[in-house]
Amino acid sequence: MKIMIFVCGEGLGHTSRCISLAQQMKTAGHEVLMGAYGYSKDLIKKKGLKTAEIIPEIQLVGDSGSLDLKSSVIATIKSGQFMGIGKIHRTLKEFKPDLVISDSYYTGIFFAWLRKKPVYLMVNQSNMEEFFMGKGILMGCLGNVTKRFYTRVFRKVDGIIIPDFPMPNTICKYNLDFEERVLNSVFYSGPLVGKKYKEVREAELTRPHVLSTIGGFGYREPLFHKVIETARLDRNINYTLLSGPSIKPDKYTDLPENVTIMEFIDEQFPYLKASDIVIAPGGHSMMMEALSFGVPILSFPDMGHIEQENNATSLEEEGCGKRLEYSISPEKLLEHIHQLIEDDAYKDKTQYLRSLSHALNGPETITEMLGSKHMNQNSQKNI
Template sequence: MAKRMKHKIYFSVCGEGYGHSSRDMAIAKALEDAGAQVLMGGYGYVLDRMKKSFKTVEIKREFEMTGNNGSFDMKATILKSSKPALGFSKIVAEEKKNMGVFGATCAVADGRSAAILAAFQIGIPCVVIANQTSLESFFMKDNPVMRIIGKNAEFSLSAGISIADVVLIPDFPPPDTVCLGTLGWMKHIKKKEIFTGPVVFSEFMKPGKGGAPDITRPFVLTILGGHAFRLPIFEGILEIAPKFPKVTFLIFTKFKSDKIPKNVVVREFADDISEYMRAAELIITQAGHSTAMEILALGKPALIIPDKGQAEQGSNAERMKALGVAETLDYSHLGAQNLFRKISMLLRGKKYKENAAKYSKIARKMNGAKKAAEIILEYSERVQKY
């Protein structure tokens, strides 16, 4: 008689930003739909987010992202994280306890080195989810001392990944990979990589013009948040919006102004941003990897303005431009004239819409969340066959 398998999948999720949890929750939903039990480990606002849909456990952060004049600073983050790293063994022990109490048959680590080591020590399979397997882009232009620090950080990253069983890249396969510039070239990492296709919530797998009934169309969607250094984007859109009298500009931000043009709508948040993204003609935002995958899955042209000093976003933005689905702007060229020119190009250029539609079709066919779930279940089976 064949042994009945019980799949218990433990996720260890980085809580710095929403991107890690977005893709992990999409995979976790696919796993539960397939009959698996899921336990999500997280901290901070990401833990609160996951609690709404999944069984959760609180874990300690491994590092804390650090900014410099409002922008993300990888070097400062690594230097500041040296103190928490001294308690790394305690974090590993905590992860081992969580896996043991839950009875995990497979661990999934997203931005979490401790979970990889814990799974290795216990002997259960470990699946890494990553859109970045190299830190070289953050340090390649620095002074010799910082390059040495960068090399050490790179070694730690690759050493951790190398003991995992498989690395899932939630992106299109080469040569169309958006995160290609942040993937390492070491063969002992590359041989473990599987490109699943974009991993997004099911809402982002529904292309078309549905949703957003409360906004006059056509409209351009801008997602800014409240970081102070993004204020020039907000001010620039307010300045150029009257030049597009037949287009509505919807901006999600915490910024305020007494001079809002008639065709501009400013809101602080949305319960479901996907309905606005799906209905928009164009999306203006940063190039975090999960956001990039959502844009491509929906088949939307985009104007990508990477955050200052964010090498990963800069790399993603250039890749999206190379794929023919986006234009880019950096803060040194963020004048009203350039903003007007880029938006005009994207609204009038058929090639952007055609290319975006092509990648949307590929994303739906690949169904990254389902594919990732199938791979995780395959590894979960390996410790239960006899």
């Protein structure tokens, strides 16, 4: 079977879970082509997966830990990137997929429909209009248009995949709001994680150890500095900080001995397995990876990013970690670090989710489900 996967490249969360799914599909004998852009495309290529370049649908803009949605919309329009939309149609025409999976990339869905291909949408948010709330009349109107748009998409796709734990353990649950008429097409696959816990050899790190993935966007840099200041307060706790593509580690010369800074790495799982806590933004895929490895999370959602804020709230309610604010002091952050290290309740819950993730085996489950549906559809055509 030939499968096309479209990837939303804003942040690496969509990319990491699509890589996991594509690798499993290749292992199962399917031919996979991934549509991606920017550093998302570069990372996919490094994994040895076949890739076609597509256009970005939105350009994110923010400052000092806050996502500026209005500026993001304006920047997207000014970029003129929609002029390259024909590439998507040509790619589908040349590749001739049997089915299409779109991870939050809606342009790919429409062109797949034009070519009468089965389409499955992968999302961890179905209430995107919340992004536009409280931002003025114009943005409110845009939010209403957005809701009508994706509501129609949900009705027409062949299936909706939620790459999260099934209820009641769903971390993205506050971001989900489906009409009753589409609920039968919603499937909770479990996390899509690139490596299984048992097959990962943990990194040689001194414990207790904190892994910080704060870095990716420049507006997170103040929090990056705050984690370093927190590390100075207790030299018995060790830290590995991933700087991300926007922040180079060689600019930090005065570091305490318990801190190591690394550039973005393709393979985080050995570090996850060797850590006691993860400090991360509110991105869904990073949460799925940490929880699938049994590691509690201190989450700092981007201010004004409703999806991340909802994820972090659910994370705390489920007893898997804490939702924190960018304004926190280093002293208070250290208190939370001690709490997550010393309170066994957090470890017990995350270890349970690690076992659940293993049992669900999201990438394999989705691959088998879609393969079975495709065979059934072909059988019906031949009757």
